[in-house]
Amino acid sequence: MRRKSPLTGRSRASLRRPFQALVMVFAVAVGALAWSAPVQAHGTVVGPGTRAYQCWKTWGNDHTNPAMQTQDPMCWQAFQANPDTMWNWMSALRDGLGGQFQARTPDGTLCSNNLSRNASLDKPGPWKTTTVGNNFSVHLYDQASHGADYFKVYVSKQGFNPKTQTLGWSNLDFITQTGRFAPAQDITFPVQTSGYTGHHILFVIWQASHLDQAYMWCSDVNFG
Template identity: 45%
Template structure:
């Protein structure tokens, strides 16, 4: 299982930054983040990944050249990163395709009044190197557990740096059924769950798309994680 970077520490760093760097918008976003939900932590979902890299320096001008996709996301709505654990929809009833249009998969259909819309932007998102066999690790800050988790990967030939993601671009590669919180592993201020994945013969840049159906209510989480399959493993 891959090492899990502590989301709790990310929130602490973010809170300190907000306290000193001002931005009324960020301050108003913190209470929802503190209420706690979860995210894909490895490979990291886009909002979580941007928070990990830039929470202490999110106003740095060099982000524009070093990490342009995170830059446009921070500029569009900083609360998307502070609320990295709130990318969900309620009442979907399992009909994910009907709830989320093509081109809006990474924002969960512009959920939360469009807060995460910038995550749908096409471009050079930083990609996590992975081998053919890897694990998707979900961090559950609220200890919801899962009715199921489904992991998809884009088809070979899809170019996430140039193409908008649609349901037809994805292939289901792994899934697990009901997994109550008691079966998850303890993590820093929460729980973690690891889902084994075989990427097959895929190479190069891809998007790993994870749907986590929480157990406490009809609450569905959606995560776009950017990866680069550089070597078989």
């Protein structure tokens, strides 16, 4: 015989059912979070810093400062367009390109990796630059340690003006393609160039190893 609660008159079994349902909902939610966390953890080129990373690093803790509009107008327009571009600087990826980077990334969308939410990164203008020499290193930080099948590295042609022109494939010189890298949070590799002066765009493609995920970024460099 079922006993009833002295306060409600309801059976203990009927009281347990809502509690059990709540526990199940909570467990599902926790499981979903645990499953999604690794998917959200990716990386970017932090040296020379990509456009989104540079804006986050410089203004992330001060993104409401009106001085950004005059001191760093390209980061300002990016924050106005979509702050999530900077908050999620590590997530500029597309799945399943199968190495068809040029065929599936139209001119004018290279810096955003053809992601509409990151379109502000394609805008030409006075982006802040990192000074490099003819020979420099590219540093990827990958918080999830995915590893790399390879990196492809390009530099905008001499005479291309990042302040007034959007980047297309014909504006790039191919520099190098690396080999594979084992999973690690920090990957660094050398890049050798010659003949470049002034403001250029360093364009890097990272083909991650864990899945067919392609990341594309623009870093603004000044060849001193």
